[in-house]
Amino acid sequence: MSIIGESFLSSEQLTEKDIAQIFSRAELFKKEFQSRKRIDHLVRGDGLQQKVVALVFSEPSTRTRMSFQVAASRLGFRTLSLDNPQVSSLSKGETLEDTFRNVAAMMPDLMVVRYNTNPDADAVIRELPCPVINGGTGAAEHPTQALLDAFTICEFRGQVKGERVLIVGDVKHSRVANSNLMLLQRMGAEIAYCSPAELGPQSDSWKGVRSFDQLNEAVEWATVVMGLRVQKERHRSEDTGVGQSLAEYRERYRVGGDQLKNFRNDGILLHPGPVIRGVEFSAFVLNDPRCKVLDQVTNGVFVRAALMSIMLGLEVQKQ
Numbered sequence: 675m676s677i678i679g680e681s682f683l684s685s686e687q688l689t690e691k692d693i694a695q696i697f698s699r700a701e702l703f704k705k706e707f708q709s710r711k712r713i714d715h716l717v718r719g720d721g722l723q724q725k726v727v728a729l730v731f732s733e734p735s736t737r738t739r740m741s742f743q744v745a746a747s748r749l750g751f752r753t754l755s756l757d758n759p760q761v762s763s764l765s766k767g768e769t770l771e772d773t774f775r776n777v778a779a780m781m782p783d784l785m786v787v788r789y790n791t792n793p794d795a796d797a798v799i800r801e802l803p804c805p806v807i808n809g810g811t812g813a814a815e816h817p818t819q820a821l822l823d824a825f826t827i828c829e830f831r832g833q834v835k836g837e838r839v840l841i842v843g844d845v846k847h848s849r850v851a852n853s854n855l856m857l858l859q860r861m862g863a864e865i866a867y868c869s870p871a872e873l874g875p876q877s878d879s880w881k882g883v884r885s886f887d888q889l890n891e892a893v894e895w896a897t898v899v900m901g902l903r904v905q906k907e908r909h910r911s912e913d914t915g916v917g918q919s920l921a922e923y924r925e926r927y928r929v930g931g932d933q934l935k936n937f938r939n940d941g942i943l944l945h946p947g948p949v950i951r952g953v954e955f956s957a958f959v960l961n962d963p964r965c966k967v968l969d970q971v972t973n974g975v976f977v978r979a980a981l982m983s984i985m986l987g988l989e990v991q992k993q
């Protein structure tokens with residue numbers, strides 16, 4: 675399925691051709707930006723400055739929202755952002771679905787949405803009159819994060835195919851882990867996870883995925899280690915493992931100097947952010963040259979610029 679003019683809601687939608695097109699454009703944008711500090715001149719089309727991207731985020735965000743805004747600005751588009759429910763009509767009792775319908779009625783060219791699990795909202799965004807990008811839905815999916823993660827793996831490891839990607843931590847509540855599983859497996863990576871039993875994956879898509887009990891052994895296996903934030907805000911009372919003892923969690927699942935001793939020299943460490951220092955990664959790990967967390971953030975801008983320009987049907991000229 676092509677993503678031109680369509681909504682992009684799940685990693686599952688991407689064909690190999692889509693992925694190749696997004697990555698080659700993101701690479702072009704990144705290189706051009708590094709040498710000329712601009713990318714807008716690469717994009718063909720009249721009225722780029724008239725393109726409007728509306729961001730409607732009802733859950734917190736730093737990287738995703740701002741990188742869509744930076745990406746849109748670099749392309750010459752304008753953005754509108756509704757990111758604080760307290761200052762929108764959500765605080766007066768309007769539903770999220772109606773908020774989406776009303777923002778779409780202003781006829782932006784593209785909408786980017788983030789919200790907690792909500793089947794009514796899922797149904798509404800499929801019917802909106804403009805293309806929508808999923809900027810993170812509950813514990814379900816975060817497909818643009820998976821794209822920028824895969825792009826970063828390609829950048830530093832040369833390819834995704836054959837990579838051994840270890841996902842560490844709260845897989846159960848992680849939309850990042852779900853979208854990465856779909857995308858990275860499709861691209862030929864081998865996935866494994868290392869999580870406390872209470873925070874292990876629950877959905878069928880994870881059946882048969884390798885799991886490790888011991889973090890040291892897991893890190894030794896991996897070429898890519900992907901940490902995840904402990905999603906406390908999504909925990910319910912049955913998720914007692916982490917809630918009861920963060921110290922115990924750190925002891926077993928925090929990637930620190932001891933694990934790095936077992937990690938290959940040419941391996942990389944990723945994390946979607948926000949990193950809670952000392953819980954998922956130690957400060958030592960964040961300073962290790964194999965840790966590519968800030969490269970992921972930079973790549974997020976170019977991958978999202980590539981995605982939005984392709985979805986809007988804009989051609990680029992290679993300089």
Ligand code: NCD
Pocket residue numbers: 734735737738810816819849850902903904905946947948
């Ligand atoms: C993640 C998110 O919000 O899903 N961060 C991100 O988008 N870069 C991960 C998290 O909140 O833990």
